[in-house]
Amino acid sequence: MDQVKATTAFVANSSSHVVVDSAGIEKAVENIQGKIPKIEWDFEGIHYFDNGPLTVQYLFVLDTLNFCFWPDKKLSYDDLASGLKEALENDKSVFDADHLQKFTGLQLRNLLKWPRPLPLEDERIRLLHEVGFELERSFGGKASNLVQSCGRSAAKLVATIASFRDHSVYKGHQIFLYKRAQIFAADLYGAFKGQGYGEFNDISSITIFADYIVPAMLWKLGVLKYSSALASIIESNKEIASGSEEEVELRACSIYAVEKMRDLISVKLGKQVLSVELDLWLWAYGVQNPSLPHHRTLSIYY
Numbered sequence: 519m520d521q522v523k524a525t526t527a528f529v530a531n532s533s534s535h536v537v538v539d540s541a542g543i544e545k546a547v548e549n550i551q552g553k554i555p556k557i558e559w560d561f562e563g564i565h566y567f568d569n570g571p572l573t574v575q576y577l578f579v580l581d582t583l584n585f586c587f588w589p590d591k592k593l594s595y596d597d598l599a600s601g602l603k604e605a606l607e608n609d610k611s612v613f614d615a616d617h618l619q620k621f622t623g624l625q626l627r628n629l630l631k632w633p634r635p636l637p638l639e640d641e642r643i644r645l646l647h648e649v650g651f652e653l654e655r656s657f658g659g660k661a662s663n664l665v666q667s668c669g670r671s672a673a674k675l676v677a678t679i680a681s682f683r684d685h686s687v688y689k690g691h692q693i694f695l696y697k698r699a700q701i702f703a704a705d706l707y708g709a710f711k712g713q714g715y716g717e718f719n720d721i722s723s724i725t726i727f728a729d730y731i732v733p734a735m736l737w738k739l740g741v742l743k744y745s746s747a748l749a750s751i752i753e754s755n756k757e758i759a760s761g762s763e764e765e766v767e768l769r770a771c772s773i774y775a776v777e778k779m780r781d782l783i784s785v786k787l788g789k790q791v792l793s794v795e796l797d798l799w800l801w802a803y804g805v806q807n808p809s810l811p812h813h814r815t816l817s818i819y820y
């Protein structure tokens with residue numbers, strides 16, 4: 519994902535609200551002491567897994583909907599994953615491409631057993647329809663065919679589903695962040711343990727997935743520093759507009775900072791680590807620390 523790495527580096531070098539702190543990176547890497555805590559994919563025990571194509575369909579639907587939970591104080595990513603899992607266990611055809619194209623908001627809510635409208639529910643439905651349509655049109659209805667068409671390249675997979683168009687224009691430059699597209703590749707890699715549908719020759723090209731948890735964790739570690747104006751917006755839970763300089767900097771600087779951490783780990787500790795591993799570690803700690811303040815943006819990307 520050279521595009522993601524190059525354009526987020528541009529943001530980190532031009533930023534006004536967020537600073538990637540080299541001393542913070544050095545300290546964080548020193549503290550790791552060569553032992554990045556190994557977090558298992560599905561450490562939460564919430565995901566569907568049958569080692570076959572239906573798991574790929576599940577992960578594709580999951581990552582189609584993997585954004586914006588915070589506006590509902592009770593809703594979390596876990597509710598989405600476990601709701602989709604249960605629905606699939608009850609009806610193996612629930613995520614067939616023709617069904618995806620017909621979903622209504624009420625059906626999705628019922629399927630997740632959620633008593634009120636989901637945040638950005640109309641967008642969630644629009645995306646399900648779009649994904650169902652594209653799967654049927656180009657991949658015989660199956661996400662597993664889409665994955666196979668990419669010949670074990672995570673970068674090609676991300677490019678193919680760049681319909682999860684996650685990019686912004688920042689100071690006149692187009693910036694690529696591709697959170698849900700990259701996390702789909704990482705979910706396959708994690709769920710299938712790097713084998714079968716999860717085998718990629720270029721998994722090291724994937725960056726972290728810039729959501730609202732990882733930046734908060736990097737800030738807590740001292741790797742990211744905020745301007746005082748931005749710090750007070752985040753602390754007071756004030757919304758930050760999607761595509762604003764602040765929002766792009768938070769996400770892009772997170773990606774850049776973790777790539778720098780990888781470089782430093784390689785130089786100092788002689789270890790090659792994947793961004794996927796660093797992401798899961800940072801995310802798992804962040805998500806288990808609900809008092810950690812995070813930025814709030816209404817977004818279909820994360």
Ligand SMILES: Nc1nc2c(c(CN[C@H]3C=C[C@H](O)[C@@H]3O)cn2[C@@H]2O[C@H](COP(=O)(O)O)[C@@H](O)[C@H]2O)c(=O)[nH]1
Binds near residue numbers: 798
């Ligand atoms: N960077 C990054 N962000 C991730 C994930 C995951 C889940 N990945 C699965 C992979 C292995 C594990 O077993 C996980 O189950 C979700 N998110 C994001 O978090 C936010 C939800 O937070 P809250 O509202 O508190 O539930 C929301 O933006 C969501 O998109 C990740 O791995 N990395």
